Amino acid sequence: MxxxxxxxxxxxxxxxxxxxxxxxxxxxxxxxxxxxxxxxxxxxxxxxxxxxxxxxxxxxxxxxxxxxxxxxxxxxxxxxxxxxxxxxxxxxxxxxxxxxxxxxxxxxxxxxxxxxxxxxxxxxxxxxxxxxxxxxxxAAHAPTRSGAQAGDALWVTGTIGDAGAGLAIAQGQPGAAELLAAYRRPQPQLAAGQALAPQVHAMMDVSDGLLIDAQRMAAASGLAVAIDLAQVPLSDAYRTHAGDTRAARLAAATAGDDYQLLFALPPHRTPAAPATRIGVFAPGEGLTLHDAGTPLPLPAALGYQHGG
Amino acid sequence: MxxxxxxxxxxxxxxxxxxxxxxxxxxxxxxxxxxxxxxxxxxxxxxxxxxxxxxxxxxxxxxxxxxxxxxxxxxxxxxxxxxxxxxxxxxxxxxxxxxxxxxxxxxxxxxxxxxxxxxxxxxxxxxxxxxxxxxxxxAAHAPTRSGAQAGDALWVTGTIGDAGAGLAIAQGQPGAAELLAAYRRPQPQLAAGQALAPQVHAMMDVSDGLLIDAQRMAAASGLAVAIDLAQVPLSDAYRTHAGDTRAARLAAATAGDDYQLLFALPPHRTPAAPATRIGVFAPGEGLTLHDAGTPLPLPAALGYQHGG
Incomplete structure (x- = not known):
């Protein structure tokens, strides 16, 4: 089964x-x-x-x-x-x-x-x-992943891809201790979640990969979402490790284990915790990706898919 | 460990x-x-x-x-x-x-x-x-296992030993379907527990054996408990299967998986659910056993002991 x-x-x-x-x-x-x-x-x-x-x-x-x-x-x-x-x-x-x-x-x-x-x-x-x-x-207000509305912006806390780079380091690749720590000792974003919960339309954590989790939020909300790869927040340590090419950004956005918070916020609203605006929800369905306006094909794998 | x-x-x-x-x-x-x-x-x-x-x-x-x-x-x-x-x-x-x-x-x-x-x-x-x-x-009132008082009577719901006999039947011994069912499909005593909770001083379920669990309640309450083996309630099916000898009663009282409720009630109080009075708590410590007044040595094993 x-x-x-x-x-x-x-x-x-x-x-x-x-x-x-x-x-x-x-x-x-x-x-x-x-x-x-x-x-x-x-x-x-x-x-x-x-x-x-x-x-x-x-x-x-x-x-x-x-x-x-x-x-x-x-x-x-x-x-x-x-x-x-x-x-x-x-x-x-x-x-x-x-x-x-x-x-x-x-x-x-x-x-x-x-x-x-x-x-x-x-x-x-x-x-x-x-x-x-x-x-x-x-929790007084517990947002679901299904409440995003068309026009909402998609935001993410912290930086993305550090844990994925840390996994490669755990497997023997040379790299920074900071990245290994992001993989081995992830930090749940409790304070950010508590601050954001009353203002967001939808929220979930990024566990399987930014792209796949964003796609799941859009699907649960019955919407389409467009993500600007150029806006995906990378740490200095990640840039040093993997570079800042489109491939490095795609690797970060499809790696799992980040445990950052992904949330939908009405346009023009400022989030109550530090976060980066990376996309926008619209009527329709599915995930689309662009690099500062240049459309990109979706990668073959959007993140970690749980097996049967 | x-x-x-x-x-x-x-x-x-x-x-x-x-x-x-x-x-x-x-x-x-x-x-x-x-x-x-x-x-x-x-x-x-x-x-x-x-x-x-x-x-x-x-x-x-x-x-x-x-x-x-x-x-x-x-x-x-x-x-x-x-x-x-x-x-x-x-x-x-x-x-x-x-x-x-x-x-x-x-x-x-x-x-x-x-x-x-x-x-x-x-x-x-x-x-x-x-x-x-x-x-x-x-639960509005949740009794612990440690609240028994000296002078309280020890009571148990239902009958004891049926699941133990059912285990032997599951392992190949001939016997009644009713006993096998007591082992394979135990019935949690939810209604009895809800009725009894407001009136008992202590309550726990009989999972490892009547004697060992009674000893645990006495120890948690800082008391001694004396059990009358002659009062331990046996089902007709159990008597037919194992007899009504002292050995059969000891087997019932040390077998596990009964999932009946064991509770301490002030003397002269009538329990709010069908149950049998099988013993009494007193100052001191430890479990003693008698058969309608005749002192009995404790069996080597009082019930199922969890391994390391």
Whole structure:
């Protein structure tokens, strides 16, 4: 069964209205915002990745979904598998657990997200770890990704592409520590999300790539969106690493893991948090791309596509 | 790292007050009650178990924790792994997923617990499934397991031991379908829990065994508890299956998976839901057992002990 087939089957089950049809990154329960992410070893992270970074990323990606709702973190539930050591050569999984807990402590402290509960289970020696974190937040106004209106401008916080360059560095390419940190220790934009939530028409985080996520916001809102590649904000570190060519800009706009906030704002409105205007919504459908006015063909892949 | 070591490490991290020190089966957030359970294939269920029963049990065990808080189910979050087929002989995991979804639909409908959200991930072909369900409930009065007072009577709903006998039947022993159903399709005592919550001093569900769970309630309350084995309620089906000897009663009182409610009630008070008085709390500590007044030694195992 593919993920799309499974989701379609889930949608046929009794759904809470707060599930928003399972078409958003978070559920609503009154003022409460709920989101949950599961990481699978070998799928979402490598067994050789630093365990503290795995913990940090698990917390950060969940809190990024809260940030997109303008929510203040309330707490997290952790479902954690304790893997048995594999005889005859024990792989010291306790060291992994200890390092994971250290990264978890850093992230929960950094983002003021205390532990509420969860479950701890035993895992056979050779099974890949499957780790779940569920985050709860409090939000007065929680924007969806589907509220953009024709004429709205498309904005993004921070810079784009740093984490994608960091992934290449993690895989052995030379490059700046700053870019590697953007990949390994992403920063959920909680303060920006809280400031922006009351004024935006739609908001989501950039997790799979700027272009694919912008296309998703436009589709959810029943609109077309045009993005000016020349406006996509790049960091100095990214420019030094990849250059400022059209190819480098396309690579940044289609790389994932940025965890910046993408939002739709009425024209002539100034965002309440630092951000860059990169496009505009219009009646119609689909994503179009241009470079300071020169139309560009869409790249073959707009970002990371979840497999079946 | 053992589960006890991991929990101790978690308790050293920032904890939400509603986590109750990670010493209860559920967390509190205002009126909201949160609980989460993870099932591992080969640990909590067998790959050969009917997938619909696995889904039912996952829902039922979570809702049983809500029942012990007197909570009304609000919704559930599901974190589900879609396993890839294993070449060259595909094991048709889609059939497993489909059957799981059917059991999930039955349970969610039976207990009026709609889906709020969750996450769906890909799993490598040979990895054991790790499935997490998080349940949310609403409760005005949520008893803990630590509030029993000296002189309180210990009561239990329903009958004890049926699921233990059902497990033996699932493993090949002949026996009644009713007992197998008690094991495969446990019924969380939601209505009883809602009726009892305002009047009890302490309440928890019987998941690991009557004796071990009663001992835990006494320990959490800083008390001793004495249980009369002769009063432990057995079903007719259980008596037919196992007899009504002392050994059969001890087997029932130390088997797990009953998901009945165990509670402490002031003496001379009548419970608001059908239940049986099986013991009494007193100052001191520890569990003692007698058979209509004749002291009994404690069995070597009081119930299911979670491994490291």
């Amino acid at each position: 593919t993920e799309a087939e499974f989701l379609a089957a889930l949608r046929a089950l009794p759904l809470h209205p707060g599930a928003l049809g399972l078409r958003d990154d978070a559920a609503r329960l009154g003022r409460l915002v709920l989101t949950s992410d599961t990481l699978v070893e070998g799928v979402h992270y490598l067994a050789s990745d630093p365990p503290g970074d795995v913990a940090w990323k698990l917390v950060a990606t969940n809190l990024s979904d809260l940030a997109a709702k303008g929510a203040v973190p309330v707490g997290v539930m952790l479902n954690y598998p304790l893997r048995a050591a594999s005889p005859p050569a024990p792989t010291a999984p306790a060291d992994w657990d200890t390092a994971f807990l250290a990264g978890l402590a850093e992230a929960l402290t950094a983002f003021a997200a205390p532990i509420l509960g969860g479950d701890t289970v035993s895992l056979p020696p050779h099974a890949p770890r499957v780790i779940t974190l569920t985050a709860l937040g409090d | 053992t589960e006890a070591e991991f929990l101790a490490a978690l308790r050293a991290l920032p904890l939400h007050p509603g986590a109750l020190g990670l010493r209860d089966d559920a967390a509190r957030l205002g009126r909201l009650v949160l609980t989460s359970d993870t099932l591992v294939e080969g640990v909590h269920y067998l790959a050969s178990d009917p997938p619909g029963d696995v889904a039912w049990k996952l829902v039922a065990t979570n809702l049983s924790d809500l029942a012990a808080k007197g909570a009304v189910p609000v919704g559930v979050m599901l974190n589900y792994p879609l396993r890839a087929a294993s070449p060259p002989a595909p094991t048709a995991p889609a059939d497993w997923d489909t059957a799981f979804l059917a059991g999930l639909a039955e349970a969610l409908t039976a207990f009026a617990a709609p889906i709020l959200g969750g996450d769906t991930v890909s799993l490598p072909p040979h990895a054991p499934r790790v499935i997490t369900l998080t349940a949310l409930g609403d």
